[in-house]
Amino acid sequence: FDYMRTNGPLTERAAASVCFQLLSALDHCHECGVLHRDVKPENVLLARGEGDFGSIKLIDFGIASEHQPGVRSSTLCGTPLYLAPETLDGVWSPQADVWAAGVVSYAALCGVPPFWAETNEGIFRAIRSEPLRFASAAWLGVSEAAKDLVRSMLDKNPHRRITALQALGHRWFQEV
Template sequence: MKIKIIDFGTAQQYKVGGKSKMEERYGTPYYIAPDVLNKSYNEKCDIWSLGVILYILLVGYPPFNGSEDKKIIDAVKKGVYTLDEPEWDDVSSEAIDLVKKCLTYDPEKRISASEALEHPWFKKFAKGEKVKKSLASKALSNLKNFRAEQKLKQATLAFIVSQCLTKEETDKMGEIFAAMDKNNDGMLSKEEISEGYEEHFGYPIEDEELDSIFSAIDTDGSGAIDYSEFLMATMNEQQLMSKEKLKQAFKMFDKDNSGTISKQEIREALGNLDEEVADKMISEVDDNGDGEISFDEFERMMNMVAGAKSKGEL
């Protein structure tokens, strides 16, 4: 199994051991290091992110979770995670030790890249010990499942925002968005959000709070907040995911109006999702074992998907 890490749009060269530290705050909530949130970090922030990826590969869910980006970021700031849940029972002690060393809160005590490569877990396989195919398959499946779960929720919320909200529900937020969008480009920049905040509250927003808000709302990482992202962030999630709106979203997936969502319909809706991942998603909530998702099962899946955990063992 080979893992390719992508999306280095905000990456920059940094001299290891340099006196100056980086201060700009970039990153995806699940993977961002607490030292990045504190706006004083060095190359060790990448080790933390790799630790998060390793954690997900091993058990199928992230170490820091939450129903929305702000809650995820709050969890990262605390830096508290668990390694004692049942999913960890079949994970080797060497792998657990490497996770701990990568997710060490203090970057000064966190393992370095060169030290990580010398870790017993890597040495074990460098000596010729082969990774069990079942282990590699499970790790890859865990990563795919996690990404798919997030994609499903985002796809559903995006559909609800674009197709299910009434004019009355969006009018007020639309006016606020338009007032903040000074250059009328249909996007909100950091500067526009900052100006809107000061106009409304009468005092400037702190840079850290602005970064936190932006990180939470800019879900596609475009560098600006579009109207759909604005609505998803500013409207109450219980309102967005009401039974009525979830029924409308359910019909969007249920192309043949059969009253259930099939594996093929999920795959097509999420961009030809792997069959194995679609099977896994269905099995998580398919109470009656018919291989399809009813509305009740769909509703339960949407309510749990933000904190979903893979139930498989590794």
């Protein structure tokens, strides 16, 4: 997060590395029945390595919970810009973490989140109803494979949204 604030969007290669490692961490959490529930750039530590980036660490499991299918949460938790549409209705699943990772990936590639407004209510409205766009000039040099994966991670329907495990096999990671 600090790196992007200072230097702008990551290179596509660096963004792919971060996204792959983040999805790997989430897949491990989900295999263990754990939902992170607060995936955001501030909770992804980047360790500088040779080339673009070395490794990442997913931190801050303070609001993580055990996945309990069918159980609704009466408390809205997480960071507004990274909340999946279904979480606004109290539905938490591994797919909500994938959505948040998609928001992180989108921001890593272009420097801004996909859904924005001045207020939380406006952000929630945008998350629920605004279409995903790749319109800014920052997207001109980004591959179609990267856009395809981000689009799959940010599908508003959690039943159609790609899983962390499926995302790890996406062609983008082989192409960059």
